[in-house]
Amino acid sequence: MKFRPYPGIWVAGAIIVLSLGFRQLWLNTCISSTEFEQSLDPDNVPVFIPSTIPDSTPNPTPTPSLTENATPENRLKPSSEPVSRGQEAAFRVSNQSNHPVRIAWRSRSPTSEPVHWDFAPQEGSVNGLMLSLPDTDLTLQPGDILIVFAQDGSRRYWGPYIVGKTASPTWNSQVEEWQLFVQP
Incomplete structure (x- = not known):
């Protein structure tokens, strides 16, 4: 009688692939449910408070522009006019x-x-x-x-x-x- 290992290899391979697939699904479910539970915890929510962030960058000296004369007298100034509420411009x-x-x-x-x-x-x-x-x-x-x-x-x-x-x-x-x- 001739031994045929092919059906056994196919069955073993299918079992391995299915077990790896179920393991991956189980890990994804566990990780996502843990992240979801942590996202519901109000102590884990990051809070951004702008006043506590120090300004760590030095103010570079402005380089003069060849096309603009940026003296304070020449600058465009904000107007003190009241805000117009219906203008499209x-x-x-x-x-x-x-x-x-x-x-x-x-x-x-x-x-x-x-x-x-x-x-x-x-x-x-x-x-x-x-x-x-x-x-x-x-x-x-x-x-x-x-x-x-x-x-x-x-x-x-x-x-x-x-x-x-x-x-x-x-x-x-x-x-x-x-x-x-x-x-x-």
Whole structure:
């Protein structure tokens, strides 16, 4: 009689594969249930308190720009006009800080995607820069949300700002545009 090991090998292989699969499923279930239980524990929730974070980055001295004369007299200044609540208009940004920043914009409209722009330190500090979208002009509307945060690891941020509800961005009625001043 000829010995045929093939059916035995197939059965043993199937048992090994099934046992490894069940073991993996069991481990995933145990790990995810433990993580879920830990996430319900209020003592494990991390709390972010901005006032306890020290500023560990030195303020670099601004390098003079060849295209802008950034003297304090020439800088664009925030207006003290009251906030206009119903204006849809263009948006100008002036980064007067010594940090590279990212400005994130979320439209009030639920169908639009969030957009962001990056600014170098002191970029647009004199006259500001008019922002636009890749395929169209940018129009801020009341209720739009803006937030500015430093990209140099300093953990600084400005905002969030709600157009028409918070003090910034300000409405400039002379040129009929919204203006945001990122100041140190």
